[in-house]
Amino acid sequence: MVDPSLLPLDPHRLPDRGEWFSPDAERHLLDRPKFCPTCGGSLDNGMITEYWRSDERVFYTWCPSCSWTGNVVKVDRATIFEAEH
Numbered sequence: 640m641v642d643p644s645l646l647p648l649d650p651h652r653l654p655d656r657g658e659w660f661s662p663d664a665e666r667h668l669l670d671r672p673k674f675c676p677t678c679g680g681s682l683d684n685g686m687i688t689e690y691w692r693s694d695e696r697v698f699y700t701w702c703p704s705c706s707w708t709g710n711v712v713k714v715d716r717a718t719i720f721e722a723e724h
């Protein structure tokens with residue numbers, strides 16, 4: 640469980656800490672995308688639905704500023720290859 644003082648304000652009430660899904664709800668609140676990957680607008684009034692695909696956490700996201708819709712995937716580590724110059 641996350642220290643409650645570290646959690647940002649949420650317009651929706653978090654479940655009671657004794658509920659089995661409470662840690663997942665807290666992680667969602669902390670890890671969800673905050674800004675649109677296309678226009679940079681705030682996603683506070685957007686739609687962000689989280690689902691899991693194998694060990695990936697996928698945030699299906701809609702931006703209210705530019706209407707971008709897509710998936711944002713949370714990763715713990717990325718391996719990127721850079722082409723030689």
Ligand SMILES: [Zn+2]
Nearest residue numbers: 675678702705
């Ligand atoms: Zn946007």
